[in-house]
Amino acid sequence: MAKPITIVGGGLAGLALGIGLRRQGVPVTIYEAGHYPRHRVCGEFVSGRGQQFLERLGLGQLLAAAGAVPARTVAFFSTNQASPVRSLPFPALCLSRWQMDARLAEAFRSLGGELHEGRRANASAAGEGWVRANGRRLASDSAEPRWFGLKIHARNVPLGADLEMHVSSRGYVGLCRVEHGEVNVCGLFRRDPADASAPTAGRQLLLGLPGSLLQQRLSGAEFDEASFCAVAGLSLAPVRAAVRPEVCVGDALTMIPPVTGNGMSLAFESAQIAAPPLIDFSTGKISWPHARQAIARQCDETFAARLFWAKWFQRALLSPSFQNIFARLVVRSDRLWRMAFEFTR
Numbered sequence: 001m002a003k004p005i006t007i008v009g010g011g012l013a014g015l016a017l018g019i020g021l022r023r024q025g026v027p028v029t030i031y032e033a034g035h036y037p038r039h040r041v042c043g044e045f046v047s048g049r050g051q052q053f054l055e056r057l058g059l060g061q062l063l064a065a066a067g068a069v070p071a072r073t074v075a076f077f078s079t080n081q082a083s084p085v086r087s088l089p090f091p092a093l094c095l096s097r098w099q100m101d102a103r104l105a106e107a108f109r110s111l112g113g114e115l116h117e118g119r120r121a122n123a124s125a126a127g128e129g130w131v132r133a134n135g136r137r138l139a140s141d142s143a144e145p146r147w148f149g150l151k152i153h154a155r156n157v158p159l160g161a162d163l164e165m166h167v168s169s170r171g172y173v174g175l176c177r178v179e180h181g182e183v184n185v186c187g188l189f190r191r192d193p194a195d196a197s198a199p200t201a202g203r204q205l206l207l208g209l210p211g212s213l214l215q216q217r218l219s220g221a222e223f224d225e226a227s228f229c230a231v232a233g234l235s236l237a238p239v240r241a242a243v244r245p246e247v248c249v250g251d252a253l254t255m256i257p258p259v260t261g262n263g264m265s266l267a268f269e270s271a272q273i274a275a276p277p278l279i280d281f282s283t284g285k286i287s288w289p290h291a292r293q294a295i296a297r298q299c300d301e302t303f304a305a306r307l308f309w310a311k312w313f314q315r316a317l318l319s320p321s322f323q324n325i326f327a328r329l330v331v332r333s334d335r336l337w338r339m340a341f342e343f344t345r
């Protein structure tokens with residue numbers, strides 16, 4: 001009898017892991033606090049090695065059928081300067097989280113997985129056979145800068161590249177085309193400590209400061225108000241898996257700065273790493289502590305350098321002291337941008 005695996009959180013990491021385990025006949029239950037489909041704050045730009053895991057799970061076609069759009073080019077913008085359009089070293093995949101999470105949930109169920117929507121599990125009680133895939137941690141260190149994210153879909157937004165990155169003194173806004181001709185407008189912003197208003201009040205930042213190239217880009221946009229969402233209290237400090245007492249995947253393990261566009265890939269990659277030891281645990285080949293250690297070791301080896309570079313990239317691009325110099329360099333220098341792209345994948 002295979003031992004069951006229980007996953008707390010039916011986001012991308014939890015669902016990809018559940019699908020990988022179900023393909024090998026492991027009994028899996030996922031508890032998801034929310035319901036599908038749902039909008040989530042996310043750039044909806046999948047870029048990195050996790051794309052290969054999606055293909056290996058046979059999900060590439062499923063996402064293409066849901067309208068996933070390949071992205072091949074990128075352009076950077078400061079408030080008043082634009083970089084040339086550059087080719088991405090390898091294509092990314094753009095699909096709304098509305099579609100992506102729901103399609104993966106369907107795939108998991110069709111493989112015989114048990115998925116309980118609207119059920120919040122006690123993640124801290126997770127023990128043997130339990131995996132945390134419950135998403136980002138809240139920032140607890142008051143010395144950390146506070147970040148909040150906003151997103152909205154829009155129509156009638158002419159893009160000069162498949163991904164546009166608009167950097168300002170408060171953060172960045174990414175624009176990319178998703179299914180049905182809509183454009184995802186998603187931003188991450190530093191919270192001003194003196195500003196006690198709710199993050200949703202920062203909507204003006206998402207739409208571009210007066211006179212900015214972003215504001216011009218969005219001047220004729222028709223917004224889908226139902227897709228507007230916000231998230232606050234993000235902790236972007238990297239965490240090593242070895243120090244965690246539980247098996248964690250995706251943002252529950254560590255969050256890579258969103259400006260890299262690699263968080264979803266990391267969620268898929270950590271699920272890919274976790275699957276073989278969990279299968280061995282389920283079939284009685286190894287103990288739970290052994291499985292946990294194998295997953296943590298492999299995650300740390302795979303992600304340490306990437307998280308290190310991502311932290312510095314994020315700081316250089318978005319910290320007020322470096323931002324002006326570094327953002328200008330990224331706008332101008334193809335070489336610098338390519339290095340940043342490769343080191344954060």
Ligand SMILES: Cc1cc2nc3c(=O)[nH]c(=O)nc-3n(C[C@H](O)[C@H](O)[C@H](O)COP(=O)(O)OP(=O)(O)OC[C@H]3O[C@@H](n4cnc5c(N)ncnc54)[C@H](O)[C@@H]3O)c2cc1C
Pocket residue numbers: 008009010011012013014031032033034041042043044045046047119120121122123133134135136148149150174186187188231234249250251252258260261262263264265267
């Ligand atoms: C502003 C911003 C922009 C981003 N842009 C990009 C981008 O362009 N490209 C990219 O690759 N990544 C991007 N990311 C990161 C990406 O969104 C995350 O890395 C990804 O969603 C992680 O997936 P996950 O499954 O680990 O977590 P999530 O997708 O957050 O899923 C966690 C799930 O767990 C559920 N849950 C939580 N607690 C419980 C509980 N106790 N019981 C049951 N369920 C629970 C939640 O409801 C949720 O569905 C961005 C993030 C932000 C904030």
